[in-house]
Amino acid sequence: MAANVDRVFVVAALSEEVNLRRLERYLTIAWNSGASPVIVLTKADLAADPAQALAGVEPIALGAPVLLASGATGVGLDRLRAELGAGLTGVLIGPSGVGKSTLINRLMGDALLKTQAVRRDGKGRHTTTHRQLTILHHGGMLIDTPGLRELQLWGDGSALEQAFEDVARLATGCRFRDCRHQGEPSCAVRRAVEQGELQADRLASYRKLERELHALAVRSSVRLQQEERRKWRLIQKSARDRTRPG
Ligand SMILES: Nc1nc2c(ncn2[C@@H]2O[C@H](COP(=O)(O)OP(=O)(O)OP(=O)(O)O)[C@@H](O)[C@H]2O)c(=O)[nH]1
Ligand SMILES: [Mg+2]
Ligand SMILES: [Zn+2]
Incomplete structure (x- = not known):
């Protein structure tokens, strides 16, 4: 995990049913980094019932804030920005294709990072290949990461x-x-x-x-x-x- 990160945004997409077990694994990585996690349920524009999805995730969040967002409509970006806070550094983690780079582009108001449509089977394409730091207008910093192919857990129990x-x-x-x-x-x-x-x-x-x-x-x-x-x-x-x- 990147050094000196204040917030880890664990991103999941509402274009399909949220995989709670996978989310738990990403959350563990987030806790493990020492930074406080925020769960971002993005692609809310594609969800049949975003509120229900949110309610389904809350029990495993264990106190971490859970936000609804959309990189397409811009919904929820104010809260995301507020969770990051001025001068803080955040990192976005989550599977390929969930919309991490799209969220950052939308926050920047600029198509700075490369994004790519998911494959027909809904899988991502590993568009982002390396960590990339962007500085937001309000002074916060966000790090984009490639969707992890294989979750590596590290640290202690x-x-x-x-x-x-x-x-x-x-x-x-x-x-x-x-x-x-x-x-x-x-x-x-x-x-x-x-x-x-x-x-x-x-x-x-x-x-x-x-x-x-x-x-x-x-x-x-x-x-x-x-x-x-x-x-x-x-x-x-x-x-x-x-x-x-x-
Ligand atoms: N409808 C909708 N589509 C979205 C949203 N966010 C992202 N997408 C689309 O989903 C696809 C994947 O988005 P990316 O931002 O490239 O995903 P990523 O998480 O950065 O993927 P990797 O870089 O491969 O890890 C693109 O076609 C985006 O346009 C959203 O909120 N709503
Ligand atoms: Mg990306
Ligand atoms: Zn026992």
């Missing part, structure tokens, strides 16, 4: 706890501090699912993210070990070279 604050809060009620919520006795998380207080989907996506973070931690520690080993081999080799009779 704290991002997971922030993005899944509801699960983390429930987990404080489990009998065992290291409860995996997988059938342990007196598990508050499972009880909440059984009583309909926590959606099973939500727990499943928490688990998925947890696995990914774990895999990432394992991958990076394997890499670390390999580097260590390589360093040792070099040290041993140079020691041998030095002691070898000349």
